[in-house]
Structures are given as structure tokens and as C-alpha cells.
Amino acid sequence: MTETTTDTRAADDRSDEPALFATMSTMRAMRRLRPDPVPDELLDQLVQSAVWGPSGGNMQRYEYVVVTDRAVMAELAPLWRRCVDAYLATTGKYAPEGMDEAAYGRMVAAIEYQRDHFADTPALVIPCYQFPPPRIEAEGLAASAAALGPEATATMAGTQERFMALAEGSCVYPGVQNLLLAARGLGLAANITIWHLMLEEEWKAALGIPADMRTFAAIPVGWPLGRFGPVRRRTVAEVVHRDRW
Template structure:
């Protein structure tokens, strides 16, 4: 069997999709067909979830009236985000590129009511209380020091465990959108007002929301993305 990984022509088309998948915030107001939105959710559902429990739910908003009611919430969240990040690039980031990003964020904020579709992935881990014997066995496997350390980061551990059941599906959704020629970007700013978002959309209080993903036909062009080279981020066999 030949291996042509070094030959660009032999790379799977998925690599082209990933390398040109920009965060597209400028959207046309044209509606996105329901069947395409269902394809995006199907792609998300194909993603893995912890224990294969599949406890995800996806809220898809396409009603212009609902979008108009969400627009003020979006504006408050974006304004709060921009107030903390500022108008100037953080150290090490190109000022012009940062300015373009902020301009795109502001454009999306100002035109949010005309967003064709918004997808909100939700997840809720089941309540699980290990029995005393299970806790003892876990502590024995980890050791006393690690068990104490785990107790200190339990909230973070739980949040990451839940997120790991959602975000692989979200990435599938973003890749599917790019493959279908749709623009999309992941945001988490809605979490600043999560209770109000859930109330506006009738999402049960016990559900956790993990993103708000605007979707539509792009006004701009895709890729290529600008990222740090692999040589700067790769650590082999240790840091």
C-alpha cells in the first residue's frame, strides 16, 4: 500500500474544507432550506458523546419574529464582550486583522435580526451519585493526593466532561456548513445572559446551552484560514 500523505493531490477533500473554514459573520438574509439545516444537525448527531448517552438537543431558530426578539439579547452580550476585549489587538496579534474581526462582529450584531438561522446545542449530564464502594475504589485507583486534587477541580472537570459531549458535534456541524457552502461561526457570548436566552426560547432550566451558532449564506469568501504553523505548536513526546 502506498502512502501519499505528502502529496497535496492525495489529501482528502475534508482537509480543504478545514483549511478554508473561516468564521463567517456576514450573512445574506436569504433563508436556508430546512433540509440543509437538518443536515447540519445530522452531522452534529454523528459526533461522539460520553458513554454514547446522546443526551444532546438542538434548538434551531428560523422564525424572523423570534430572531427579532433575540436580537437585543445578542446586542447586550456582544457589547459586553467588546467592552472587555477592547478595540485594540492583544499582544502578538496583528492590529489590522483584529480590526477586521471586530468590524465583522459589529456587523453581525447590527444585522442579527436578519440572521437566517441560529442553532443552539444543548446538553445535560444525568445526575449520578457513586456509591460508597465506588468512591473508595476510585480513590484507591487515583491515590490520596490525586483524589484531593480532583475534588478541588470537580466543577471544571464536570464542565469539561459535559462540553466534550457537545463540541465534537458542533465541529461536525461547522464542517458540514462549510461543505454545503453555508457560513457559520461558533459563539458562547449568550452565556452572559443564558437564563434570558433560555426563557426566550423555552429551553428547560435544567438544560445547559453550549453555543449560539448563526448560519446563513455568506456575503464574503471562504478561506484560507490564518493559523500558527504546526512547527510552533507541536511538542513531540512531551512539552
């Protein structure tokens, strides 16, 4: 299979596929945004697409903070700068193994552009989620331990924090992906970041988010300065392990 027939091929080569495939294959992380406002009805469409995503037990305990006020965005800009600078000073200094240095340099330049122009970001979406307090009953715990067995039960006790974080994330990130797909379909640029978590309490204080509510992303949204185009990803043959690793 040649490179032009892998997941990197252009959308117009996919005329026999559903339109969603073309949307996904050209959904780059777009960080350079025009300052023009995004109509509220389009932002509502983005949140609606997120709400259509699944959540554990269909509890739907998500909340979305949508920021468009320039004064609030200006207040958030220094927090964004601190988070981005902290990232670039550590992990962000180095291109991932196997990634072209020039391509990585272009990505960093886009990150720096977004940092330097953050106050002009037209909209920012903060997805939040909070599980209800767990209902723990001795009889249920005993039945769970019996189902898992003693070794797995002991292991589970040590990984409960990770399990709960993944459980909450699994209730949020499918909706976030829906939002990103909807943005691309509407011609809007967006990208998902979690750098705000380095200063999460300060972000929550600035936005009035309750202290016990968890935030899962900060998604800048706006009209793109650049053009959408094919994403560069590994091929299916490189990542699939059929039946066993």
C-alpha cells in the same frame, strides 16, 4: 518550509489530500450573512452531522434548538447586542498578543456587522446538553480514591466542577465542529460563539429551554456575503511538542 507550504496555503494546492482537508483549511468564521432563508433540509443535515459526533458513554443526551422564525430572531437580537457589546467593552477591546492590529480591526468590524444585522440571521443553532444525575455509591467512591491515591483524590475534589464542565463540553463540541464542517461543505457560512452565556437565563427563557438544561454555543448560519478562503493559523512546527513539552 515556506509559508505557502504551511497550513495557510490555498485549497487548490492540496490536490493530493482528502477533500476534508480543503474544507478545514478554508473554514473561516463567516459573520456576514445574506438574509436569504436556508432550507430546512440543509439545516437538518447540519444537525445530523452534529449528532454523528461522539458523546461520553454514547449517552447522546444532546438537544439542538434551531431558530428560523424572524419574530423569534428579532426577540433575540437585543440579547445578542447586549452580549456582543459586553464582550467588545472588555476582552474584545484589545487585539491578542502577536495579532496584527489591522486584521483584528477587520474581525471586530465583522462582529459589529453581525450584531447590527442579527435580526436578519437566517438560522441560529443552540446546542444543549445535560448529564443524567450521577449515581454515587460509597463502594465506588472508595475504589476510585484507592485508584487515584489520597493526594490526587483531594485535588480532584477541588476541580470537580471544572471536570464536569469539560466532560459535558467534550460531549457537545465535537458535534459542533462537525456542524461547522458540514456548513462549509454545503457552502454555508457559520461561526461558533459562546457570548450568549453572559445572559444565558434570558436566552433560555426566550427560547423555552428548560432551566436545568445547559447551553454550549450560539451558532448563526446562513449564506455568506463574502468568499471563503485560507484560514490564517500557526504552523505545526510552532505548536507541536513531541514526547515532552
